[in-house]
Amino acid sequence: MAATLTPIIGGMPHSFLALTGISKLYPGVTALDGVDLRVSAGEVIGLVGENGAGKSTLMKILGGVVEATGGEIEIDGDRVDRLSVNGSMRAGIAFVHQELNLFDNLSAAANIFIGREPLKGGPLRLIDTEALNRQAKPLLDQLGADFRPDTKVADLSLAQMQLVEIAKALSLKARLVIMDEPTSSLTVTETNRLLAVIGRLKAERVAVIFISHRLGEVKQVADRVAVLRDGRLVAELARSEIETGTMIRHMIGRDLKTLYGPPAAPPGHAVLELADVRTSYRPDQAASFSVRAGEILGLAGLVGSGRTELARAVFGLEPILGGEIRIDGRKVGLRSPREAIQHGVYLVPEDRKRSGLILSFRISHNISLASLKSLSRRGIVDGAAERREAEAQKKNLDIRCLDTTAEAGSLSGGNQQKVVLAKWLSMQPRVLIFDEPTRGIDVGAKNEIYRLMRELSDRGVGILMISSDMEEVIGVSDRIAVMHEGAIAGFLDRSQFTEENVLSLAVGRAAIREAAE
Incomplete structure (x- = not known):
């Protein structure tokens, strides 16, 4: 050290x-x-x-x-x-906030000592870059950082940026x-x-x-x-x-046992089927599975297994290089989000703030984004109809806000997720894909999201849920499909739901044991 x-x-x-x-x-x-x-x-x-x-x-x-x-x-x-x-x-007392306060255009060392930089002598009093890096290095070494003090923050990963924030705290x-x-x-x-x-x-x-x-x-x-x-x-x-x-x-x-809600009723027919679907993420691998009406299929796997990339391909955000997708037994081409939406396939993305919402827009505007055509007359949005739909979804999903004219960015994480969901519920989904549906929201809000997912499945919607939270996958899913390196490594029924079984498939092992009663 x-x-x-x-x-x-x-x-x-x-x-x-x-x-x-x-x-x-x-x-x-x-x-x-x-x-x-x-x-x-x-x-x-x-x-x-x-x-x-x-x-x-x-x-x-x-x-x-x-x-x-x-x-x-x-x-x-x-x-x-x-x-x-x-x-x-x-x-x-020092803080490392969820929203990091760093300057991307400056080096790690400059961020650590921002406003307290060592200066050279002389009339210009320029920053002594060598001394700056020399003082930052022991702090970064202490934290096990794998980057140099003079590395620009823009070139760092989020985890590395957090080390810079912690080093800044220690420098104080x-x-x-x-x-x-x-x-x-x-x-x-x-x-x-x-x-x-x-x-x-x-x-x-x-x-x-x-x-x-x-x-x-x-x-x-x-x-x-x-x-x-x-x-x-x-x-x-x-x-x-x-x-x-x-x-x-x-x-x-x-x-805890009340968190995930009651088990599902027996599922119906397959509403979404993937047959040997290949994506640009791993062109040499193919994925096959089905999601049935009234079912929550959990899609588990390690980071890098290709879960999100597969979901994006099904929603038309990534090209499909081979295989076929069927909706209600009929082959469809989902080459864009527009085509996916036309077939009733909707995505609740992993990063709701960047991909699911326009934070500076009103709640009502976010809810109506995907259904403007049905809310417009001769190309002009019917404001009254838009407000009625927003208020209906606010009541339906219990979105906690004073008014739907408030900006979406003013809501808590759980309520933002409800607004993303509200955007799709007004359009009668056949398949809903949830990518990390409860990331960054509290336990109470998770319970509400789980309840809404179960209500949708009870109404015959097929749900594909991607989650890195093992307890969530096991608690919410009716079946679990596990991905490994771009392919489906295996499926688990409820009788086989254990962390050991999920992880075994996730790392490429096939040994499956029945869960203890």
């Missing part, structure tokens, strides 16, 4: 931050109600709760962005009347690093690397507050879990008590 952080944080007391009875009141809303939280050196605290539970407000108080209405804050045993942004930074002598949904856009490999970095921080006695909707990761990395619900701290779980079901029960007030 090229450098250690001990000189930066040496002498730090074991317990350095205590929040007692923290409350925050807004007009008509109690965002926080008497929350206690203590942070010790080298401790990883998982902070979980649904959207609106108070996590963000509590972190804003820690960061000095907002002032608590009541309660006490102590740092190193000394009471602090109010944490300002600068005071929070001086206390060693961080004693507590708060990570807000740090793995929401990472691959499995990148996620594992980040969790290993958290282990390194812990070994150097840097504390971490890990905020995530991915409860499996919380279970893997946290020493203790604090659960917020409706602004209150409803549970603190010791390491031995951290279980996914336990966290969910405290977060939503009910058991």
Whole structure:
């Protein structure tokens, strides 16, 4: 290891931050109600709760962005009347936000020391690039970074960018690093690397507050879990008590078994069939499967197995190089999204913000985007009809917003996903493809998405669900198809649903065992 952080944080007391009875009141809303939280050196605290539970407000108080209405804050045993942004930074509290705050046109080193660059002597006071890179290198080495300090941020992966953010925090002598949904856009490999970095921080006695909707990761990395619900701290779980079901029960007030809903009725005929379909992703491999009316077919596999590429091909976004696709038994050519939509095949994409929504558009405009023809007269959109359809979908899907004239970007992740879904529901889908349907949304919103998926399947819609969340695949699917290197490695019926069986097929092994009763 090229450098250690001990000189930066040496002498730090074991317990350095205590929040007692923290409350925050807004007009008509109690965002926080008497929350206690203590942070010790080298401790990883998982902070979980649904959207609106108070996590963000509590972190804003820690960061000095907002002032608590009541309660006490102590740092190193000394009471602090109010944490300002600068005071929070001086206390060693640093944030790694879900939306990274980096300058793409600058190097990693320049981003780490932005505004604090070493300068050369002389009248021009130019930035000393050599010193900048020299100071950044030990921080990046400590985090196991595989890129040089002078690499432009634009050339880095998302996971590498997060290492730059963490290195920036450490350059500020961080004693507590708060990570807000740090793995929401990472691959499995990148996620594992980040969790290993958290282990390194812990070994150097840097504390971490890990905020995530991915409860499996919380279970893997946290020493203790604090659960917020409706602004209150409803549970603190010791390491031995951290279980996914336990966290969910405290977060939503009910058991895990109610999350995924009831099993499906027997499915009908095949509404979507793929026969030896080849795509440009792996032209040497072919995929064959069917999705039946009233069925949720889970499509599992490791990152890079070709799941998303196959879904994009079915929706006409990628060329199909061979094989055929049949809708209700009839061969069709889906050479564009327009043709897919005409045949009742719709895609809810993985990246809803970039591919599923226009965030600056009104909610009502997003809902009507795909059905403007039916809402128009002589090429002019009927505004009243558009508003009626939006209000109907708002009520149908329980989209939480004051008004459908609000911008889609103002909604929570779960409600944004509902708007993407609303866009298609007004058009009577035959097949709906969900690519990572609950990525980045909280447990309560997941439950609503699962309920909507089941309601659609009960109405005879065939659903293809791509998910990297093993619990989700097993909990929601009626059957599971597993991809490996561009081809379908095998199928699992409910009696065979185990993580071991899914992973065995995903890595190319064929051994399948019956699930234990």
